[in-house]
Amino acid sequence: MQLVFATNNQNKLIELQNLLGEEFQLLSLADINCREEIPEDHDTLEENASQKAQYIYDKYKINCFADDTGLEIDSLNNEPGVYSARYAGEDKDSSANMRKVLKKLDGVENRKARFRTVISLFLNGKEYQFEGTVNGNILLAGKGMDGFGYDPIFQPTGYGETFAEMDMSEKNKISHRGVAVRKLVAFLQTHTD
Numbered sequence: 001m002q003l004v005f006a007t008n009n010q011n012k013l014i015e016l017q018n019l020l021g022e023e024f025q026l027l028s029l030a031d032i033n034c035r036e037e038i039p040e041d042h043d044t045l046e047e048n049a050s051q052k053a054q055y056i057y058d059k060y061k062i063n064c065f066a067d068d069t070g071l072e073i074d075s076l077n078n079e080p081g082v083y084s085a086r087y088a089g090e091d092k093d094s095s096a097n098m099r100k101v102l103k104k105l106d107g108v109e110n111r112k113a114r115f116r117t118v119i120s121l122f123l124n125g126k127e128y129q130f131e132g133t134v135n136g137n138i139l140l141a142g143k144g145m146d147g148f149g150y151d152p153i154f155q156p157t158g159y160g161e162t163f164a165e166m167d168m169s170e171k172n173k174i175s176h177r178g179v180a181v182r183k184l185v186a187f188l189q190t191h192t193d
Contacts, residue, residue, distance in 0.1 A: 053121065066119070087100055114133050117177045132182075136159075144161065147162075
């Protein structure tokens with residue numbers, strides 16, 4: 001089955017194709033010649049994921065899904081949240097975003113955080129949403145070279161390494177995106193031929 005994943009982020013595409021397996025062929029926005037900037041201007045992950053997926057479905061008439069992910073830090077009133085990708089500015093610089101988080105947490109004892117992903121699926125004109133969450137802590141400094149975004153400073157609860165120190169298969173077993181995608185896959189397996 002072909003599904004469009006409403007993203008141009010190659011890291012996300014690789015991670016998701018790895019999770020979806022061979023029974024689904026994942027297409028990117030580039031694969032369907034979608035070059036425009038998809039609107040993403042709501043205040044919640046749920047609304048943004050829905051907005052992106054509906055935009056693609058309405059314009060291209062193809063089954064698709066979109067995700068929105070946020071890092072929510074307890075002591076920062078759940079910031080950066082929906083603004084995670086552009087926390088330090090519109091250029092979406094991951095290093096600058098991490099520096100801003102670490103600066104705001106300087107001297108703060110409570111470093112509890114969670115990653116939360118919401119996936120919105122448009123399948124044959126109907127919308128379905130799936131959520132995944134992983135709890136952890138923000139470290140004092142980044143560790144590891146793999147992953148992307150805030151992975152070097154996020155250490156999931158019960159693990160001695162950051163997401164950026166884990167290989168993809170290990171990370172996918174426990175990650176917020178992995179949890180949400182497994183819910184998506186389970187749904188697709190029972191709702192498609």
